[in-house]
Amino acid sequence: MDERVKKNMAGLAAAIDYDAELMLRVKRGDDASFGVLLEKHRNPVIHFLYRMVQNPAVAEELAQEVFLRVYRSRASYEPTAKFTTWLFRIATHLALNALRDGKNERKQESLDDTIESQPARQVSDNRPTVEQSMVQQARLGEVKKAIHTLPDKQRAAVLMHKYEEMEYSQIARALNCSESAVKSLLFRAYETLRTRLAHMA
Amino acid sequence: MDYVSGSLNAVDAALFEKHLETCAECLEFVAGQNAVWQALDVFEAPAVSANFDRALHQRIAQTSWWDRIAASITSPFRTPSLLRQGLPLMAAAALLTAALVVWERPNPAPAPAPQAATGQLSAEAGAPDADVSLQPEQMERALDDMDMLREFNHLVISEPAAPPKM
Numbered sequence: 058m059d060e061r062v063k064k065n066m067a068g069l070a071a072a073i074d075y076d077a078e079l080m081l082r083v084k085r086g087d088d089a090s091f092g093v094l095l096e097k098h099r100n101p102v103i104h105f106l107y108r109m110v111q112n113p114a115v116a117e118e119l120a121q122e123v124f125l126r127v128y129r130s131r132a133s134y135e136p137t138a139k140f141t142t143w144l145f146r147i148a149t150h151l152a153l154n155a156l157r158d159g160k161n162e163r164k165q166e167s168l169d170d171t172i173e174s175q176p177a178r179q180v181s182d183n184r185p186t187v188e189q190s191m192v193q194q195a196r197l198g199e200v201k202k203a204i205h206t207l208p209d210k211q212r213a214a215v216l217m218h219k220y221e222e223m224e225y226s227q228i229a230r231a232l233n234c235s236e237s238a239v240k241s242l243l244f245r246a247y248e249t250l251r252t253r254l255a256h257m258a
Numbered sequence: 259m260d261y262v263s264g265s266l267n268a269v270d271a272a273l274f275e276k277h278l279e280t281c282a283e284c285l286e287f288v289a290g291q292n293a294v295w296q297a298l299d300v301f302e303a304p305a306v307s308a309n310f311d312r313a314l315h316q317r318i319a320q321t322s323w324w325d326r327i328a329a330s331i332t333s334p335f336r337t338p339s340l341l342r343q344g345l346p347l348m349a350a351a352a353l354l355t356a357a358l359v360v361w362e363r364p365n366p367a368p369a370p371a372p373q374a375a376t377g378q379l380s381a382e383a384g385a386p387d388a389d390v391s392l393q394p395e396q397m398e399r400a401l402d403d404m405d406m407l408r409e410f411n412h413l414v415i416s417e418p419a420a421p422p423k424m
Contacts, residue, residue: 095311103310104303113304121314128318193300200301218263219298243259251290254297 076140083131102148108216109152123148146231149213156209203253211246218243262291
């Protein structure tokens, strides 16, 4: 009986989640579907990881591991949750481990160096003056520092909420905690950011 | 948070906006949250490396062979098993290897022809791994065999037929 309910739920999840359907095809040996999933989720996963560890090389390394794990676990995949939730659960797990092990610190120059090495990426449209560029870079540096100093779980929650537009329930599953815990994490994180970035308003 | 992030539904958003008209505290909170929300927009991620997909597919290709083996072992009844398909081949390879080992093993009682054995020995003595291919006992045995054959030739066969003088 339980097995039947589980199967029905899996089928329902697959029906409402096209990504889950693609993953089921990968499970059946369709590697092209894996390519579709990679194309769709590559950038969000790498961007999330980049904002977590704030190091592009480490972020891509971790993203490779995320997709490798997705591919490796295709045989045992069951669509019990939304595909993106599962994907970000893996990504968050790897990012938190990397942060705990200080992996990003080893490869990272100082935060300031990283900021300097990205010249005017965000202000390239209207040919900003040198002064505008410097202001923009300073703002970016402040934001990165403010996010960097958040506790790891709060950081992950904010990044999933703000940049990936994930729902509380999805974030909760990715972080393996309750929805109310996620709301609490987000509230504290945004309060901290508000205090640290108040001068930028 | 939902209001600032735009995830609040239209009805609730309208109600909240009505509330904001009369609540200075909430208005201040929303203004602060809006400022944070906008500030975070500047944090863009860099472009992804062009070779990301290629590197990933290489890693997948490297591991997939082992994956298939592992999958065959862990779920032999669910998927067409590589292990089962390869079993006859593996058995044949094992038999062939065993046969080669037996073939290569030194015969305990060979009686090599004296000339051939001498040639073999002298050739192998110069080889760098001569000690590996020819054991001292084998040499001793070969020399004994040669002596025995020489003696046998001398005693039993009287005199080899000498070619007639022309």
